Amino acid sequence: MDAELIAAVRRFNRTVTQRVGALDDEYMARGRPLAQARLLWEIGPGGAEVAALRARLGLDSGYLSRLLRTLEGDGLVTVGPADQIGGDGRVRSAALTETGQAEWTELDKRSDEFAWTFLEPLNAHRRQRLVAAMAEVERLLVASMVVIAPCPPSDPRARACVRAYAREVARRFDAGFDPALSNPVHDDALVPPAGVFLLATLNDEPVGCGAVKLHRDAPAEIKRVWVSDAVRGLGLGRRLLGELERYAADRGWNAVRLDTNRNLTEAIALYRAVGYREIEPYNTEHYAHHWFEKSVPDGT
Amino acid sequence: MDAELIAAVRRFNRTVTQRVGALDDEYMARGRPLAQARLLWEIGPGGAEVAALRARLGLDSGYLSRLLRTLEGDGLVTVGPADQIGGDGRVRSAALTETGQAEWTELDKRSDEFAWTFLEPLNAHRRQRLVAAMAEVERLLVASMVVIAPCPPSDPRARACVRAYAREVARRFDAGFDPALSNPVHDDALVPPAGVFLLATLNDEPVGCGAVKLHRDAPAEIKRVWVSDAVRGLGLGRRLLGELERYAADRGWNAVRLDTNRNLTEAIALYRAVGYREIEPYNTEHYAHHWFEKSVPDGT
DNA sequence: CCATATACCTGACCTTAGTCAGGTATATGC
DNA sequence: GCATATACCTGACTAAGGTCAGGTATATGG
Numbered sequence: 001m002d003a004e005l006i007a008a009v010r011r012f013n014r015t016v017t018q019r020v021g022a023l024d025d026e027y028m029a030r031g032r033p034l035a036q037a038r039l040l041w042e043i044g045p046g047g048a049e050v051a052a053l054r055a056r057l058g059l060d061s062g063y064l065s066r067l068l069r070t071l072e073g074d075g076l077v078t079v080g081p082a083d084q085i086g087g088d089g090r091v092r093s094a095a096l097t098e099t100g101q102a103e104w105t106e107l108d109k110r111s112d113e114f115a116w117t118f119l120e121p122l123n124a125h126r127r128q129r130l131v132a133a134m135a136e137v138e139r140l141l142v143a144s145m146v147v148i149a150p151c152p153p154s155d156p157r158a159r160a161c162v163r164a165y166a167r168e169v170a171r172r173f174d175a176g177f178d179p180a181l182s183n184p185v186h187d188d189a190l191v192p193p194a195g196v197f198l199l200a201t202l203n204d205e206p207v208g209c210g211a212v213k214l215h216r217d218a219p220a221e222i223k224r225v226w227v228s229d230a231v232r233g234l235g236l237g238r239r240l241l242g243e244l245e246r247y248a249a250d251r252g253w254n255a256v257r258l259d260t261n262r263n264l265t266e267a268i269a270l271y272r273a274v275g276y277r278e279i280e281p282y283n284t285e286h287y288a289h290h291w292f293e294k295s296v297p298d299g300t
Numbered sequence: 301m302d303a304e305l306i307a308a309v310r311r312f313n314r315t316v317t318q319r320v321g322a323l324d325d326e327y328m329a330r331g332r333p334l335a336q337a338r339l340l341w342e343i344g345p346g347g348a349e350v351a352a353l354r355a356r357l358g359l360d361s362g363y364l365s366r367l368l369r370t371l372e373g374d375g376l377v378t379v380g381p382a383d384q385i386g387g388d389g390r391v392r393s394a395a396l397t398e399t400g401q402a403e404w405t406e407l408d409k410r411s412d413e414f415a416w417t418f419l420e421p422l423n424a425h426r427r428q429r430l431v432a433a434m435a436e437v438e439r440l441l442v443a444s445m446v447v448i449a450p451c452p453p454s455d456p457r458a459r460a461c462v463r464a465y466a467r468e469v470a471r472r473f474d475a476g477f478d479p480a481l482s483n484p485v486h487d488d489a490l491v492p493p494a495g496v497f498l499l500a501t502l503n504d505e506p507v508g509c510g511a512v513k514l515h516r517d518a519p520a521e522i523k524r525v526w527v528s529d530a531v532r533g534l535g536l537g538r539r540l541l542g543e544l545e546r547y548a549a550d551r552g553w554n555a556v557r558l559d560t561n562r563n564l565t566e567a568i569a570l571y572r573a574v575g576y577r578e579i580e581p582y583n584t585e586h587y588a589h590h591w592f593e594k595s596v597p598d599g600t
Numbered sequence: 601c602c603a604t605a606t607a608c609c610t611g612a613c614c615t616t617a618g619t620c621a622g623g624t625a626t627a628t629g630c
Numbered sequence: 631g632c633a634t635a636t637a638c639c640t641g642a643c644t645a646a647g648g649t650c651a652g653g654t655a656t657a658t659g660g
Contacts, residue, residue, distance in 0.1 A: 002419075002427075005415075005419055005427055005431050006412050006415045006416060006419070007415075008431045008434060008435060009415035009416075009418055009419060009430075009431065009434065010411055010412070010415045011434075011438065012434035012435075012437070012438055013320060013321075013324050013414070013415065015438055016316070016317065016434070016437060016438055016441060017316060017317045017320045017321035017324060018321055018324065019445070020313060020321075020441070021313075021317040021318055021320075021322075022321075024313050024317060024318065111310055112306050112310070114313075115306045115307075115309035115310045115313065116306060116309075117444050118309055118440075118441055118444045119302075119305055119306070120444070121443040121444050121446075121534070121535055121539065122440060122443055122534070122535065123535060126440055126443075126534070126535075128305075129436065129440060130309075130436075130440040130441070131305050131308045133433045133436035133437045133440065134308060134309065134311075134312035134316075134433075134437055135308060135312075136429065136433035137312070137316060137430065137434055137437055138311065138312055138315055138316055140418075140422060140429060140430040140433065141315075141316060141320070141418055141430070143421040143422055143426075144417050144418045144420070144421050145319070146421075234421070234422070234426070235421055235423060235426075239421065
């Protein structure tokens, strides 16, 4: 741990996040309790389902209900059944009344004004620099906010990742990608104890994935490592690979291997960088040009 | 107002300040109420006077007393008379007990760990970039956190600024600076209605100043514009000049003038940039080589 | 159709944060 | 030495944030 870097981050946390965060809250609140203001904001002009609000704001179900009743009492919000056709009759949905819309617009305006207080004292050149630096901080902090956790391959978020993976290889392989020509991977093989599917999420949105199959009497096999464009270049691929290797190692496997297409050059570079070495083909995957193996240290 | 820049700042506020700020609080709190944890932190290994804590944390006097009693009750802090020799007998000072010291060290360690969570997933190169971007954001946000307000020239913070100003010109003038050779400025001339002294503060620390004398039957005269190294290059000098000009204009003066030394090149560049034009000498200031004047629009 | 799960709700309750009106002891200007 | 200000304190009070144990209505798997 580099003490100087840590000190710099701490200074930033103190002066920027604490101070700006507190001011932002004040602007947002406008005399109203902050929790109410935030909720009003999250409901937004388009309305939102109660469950979604609960998840986004991380509130207790009872607490959220009470907040909604208060906003209803103030004539800012109406809560009614979510009117999806044939939808779940228990689900309810909150929408802004006309007064609520006006209030939301006011909040939006004040948020703009608050942001402007940072830009206003600067000249055009420094404004650009500030915004660029903010974007850089934001992007690099994203790396620490990505959560990697096991997930059933049947989960809609997992499916979304695999579809994105397929779309990407279709775009990059020389002759597209036809799943029928490729060795199939069954869900069952990616569910413990046969293997695992890891999902990487950023604020609960899927941004990457990876899977490993624990073959009987053979090295474990890594499949479907994919990282969303939004978070590429932040070391997520490396982290996913590491977690998959550790998963296999912890369960007694001492080597992992994988196949890949020659067009995925950054992936190949990554494999080499983290210690994979090229081996003879161990399967007949139609789209593979390279096969790699890495021995993984015992998990004990 | 540039909508794109504003949107970028708002995104930053949302993802960085809100999220990181909230996490930082959690780390800090460790099960203890946040206000207590913050107070414990602010007391620090060296102890602190109660008044200083009140100012730094912005707490109500009664509330702070109660927090101190709680920490005392938990055996973390002792509060006793501030033992300055011949000091004010009303002033009291808080210090950490041994347990309190241990707790403080733990908070410090956790703060380090929290900062490390941002750095850890990045490689060395990106760590440097993150820290550099954070420093840039911090520096540019400072501009919006500087508060300019009138202040009696006898205020200790005003005196500190004027001393810093004198030190700086002593360093930069060709033959040093001897106040006895320079036209004196009396405090009375910088107190309304004769004139005003403006103090620029950042978190209540003085970081700049400027004064204007409202001469009878003559243009107003700007004196002692100084900006601390810590905030130089953020447009504070320009802001101070603008406020001084407005002060004079609002009171019926339609021109301001000032004298300056040839070595203060950035100041001279600033004067020209904001509309001052060079005039014949209007006084016999020993250290002046240039005299400037600007007409200021009526305040009505 | 029954058992169980889920989505949302209500009521009871608690802690934390913070304000305000005095109170006591010391300092300060005249 | 008196009036007034100041530094810190106590007690009474309030609002906000939040938890928890049920309750009701709808969904779901067998």
